[in-house]
Amino acid sequence: MDSTTHQFYHIHGWDSRDDLDLYYSNKEDMVFANDTLKFPMESLHYHLNSGQVKGTFMIDISAGSFIHHLLSASNCFQKIIILKLQEKCIMEVTRWLHDRTGAYDWTHASGAAAVLEGTREQLQETEMRLRSSVKQILKCDFEQEDITSPVQLPLADCIISALILESISKNEDEYMKNLEKILKMLKCGGQLLLFGLVDSTYKTVKGKRIHRFKCNEEFVKNALGKLGLVIDYYAVKTRSNVSDLTDYRAVLFIVAHKGE
Template identity: 40%
Template sequence: MEPIQHKIYHVDSFHSRTFLDTYCAKKPEMDLGEECLRLTMEELHYFFKFANIKGGTLIDISIGPIIFHLYSACECFKEIILLRFNDHCIIELKKWLHDRTGAFDWTHALSFVAEKEGISELSEEKDMRLKAAIKHVVKCYDDRENITDPLVLPPADCVLVTNVLDVISKDKVDFIRNLQKFTKLLKPGGQFLLYGALNATYYIVGKDKFHLFNYNENFIRKAIEQEGFVINHCQVRPRKTESDLTDFKAIIFVSAYKN
């Protein structure tokens, strides 16, 4: 195994607002807007609408302080729990959650979801529903068997993981170990949803280059199946946008349930 050459998301300094401004803001020069936001929201919108995934609790474990991918999920679950490895991300999330001054503006994401759902006029109602559904924002730790230790969470109906396995896992063994910890948060028969970046090695935040674990579709399929899950949906979308911010080759979305 080659030594890690880049910074690590949850170990080194990661500026969450710079991450949002780089990958999630509404601006013409944002190269990866289509693949970082719109494709993810579109996939989850149709998935939650047609796959009949719903329940009491969804646990979201995602990179950075992102919430755009949860606008569709909040219609299907009574409560949402956000787990984050980075203190700056938790601070940024709570700014938005509690409508504090300087909170990141997600209006463009909200507009896109409203368009997909056929809402004629954009209102604050959707934003309010998501905020009402988010019951807890919890710090988690990759070096603990229970990642929220000492807090023990009730088993969830669904666990949604967006790119965070890619950024916290140093190698294959580490990835499998983290995957096992995440899937333990599920109820028997619960749904596991995963977004990841295939064949990637880095992403840039500000002046810093951060590590991405390099894996392919075959690896992630086997890793999920070896944990006793049945994959019922797998979508791979090749990258379309050129940018030096990151070198991923494709985006993968996997839905699986515990057999």
């Protein structure tokens, strides 16, 4: 299928519940668990508990409505603000944060986080900690120079960005511009925790193909360097599933800090 027929996350949106069921759920036919759940959660847990992360304020800007990657982050940051491009994603996350009827069931992720922390029996406490740490969910817009305008946020000690850049960028120039807008929210010396996909051109949600900008490891590392980031840690996990729902080759995790 020609990529010009793909829909764009930031323009068309997607069905947030179908996205969660297909790529992040505990369903028996969900084949992506090692790549979308285990790898991100383990990577963040071990990095955030390394003692290298400093500060109290984190911004999360990630595609879709998943929250599992923030369960370990709430152990380190007292204040987390979540940025989303789509109202449906804001509504989905808000339902879970306020424990409302119909909220997505993340107990499989909360249980995994509790095991990583050595508190297997304290699943509810793990969820409550994250709910307490998230102070606000804001809509953002990458068409603006300041993506949170008119709201002005303090510079973050840490930013998590997961799968957003390849979802909203059509080419290398747009990727660089969008990355630069994210980095404007990060204080000097602050850390960027970046999750991306290698050689992905699409994902399928509700039967529709959603665009992804195809990029490799070297492009991402060079992009960070050009914008003044120093890479502290870098890992690539080769794809471990078989499915035509999406075509990525590997999952990328980079930890980098913003130069003084």
